Amino acid sequence: MSTKINHSCTMQMELDLAGANMTEKRVAGHLVPRSIPDFKHFIEETDWDQRFLKQFGKWMDRLCWGAVILSTLFFLQVGLGIILK
Numbered sequence: 001m002s003t004k005i006n007h008s009c010t011m012q013m014e015l016d017l018a019g020a021n022m023t024e025k026r027v028a029g030h031l032v033p034r035s036i037p038d039f040k041h042f043i044e045e046t047d048w049d050q051r052f053l054k055q056f057g058k059w060m061d062r063l064c065w066g067a068v069i070l071s072t073l074f075f076l077q078v079g080l081g082i083i084l085k
Helices: 036-045 048-083
Strands: 002-006 012-016 024-027 030-033
Touching: none
Parallel strands: none
Antiparallel strands: 002 012, 024 030
16 A cells, blocks of 8 residues: 655655564564554663663763863864964
8 A cells, every 4th residue: 555645845655564473573583663653662661772872882981071071172273273362
């Protein structure tokens, strides 16, 4: 079953609703929800955020500290340039 959605601009999109009754599929060994209620349940009821932070937390911390240090150096240079003019 295909449904066409027309927007006020020239964008058109076709949705394939044939598999709407299937609740999940397997992608690269992980179960992926197929519908909005399943996704909502995944976000609200599972510990996805804790698992994500456990796996990528240290890397994200390092990335954020690098961004803080680079922005501090940049704005320090800009600030000193304005003050010393």
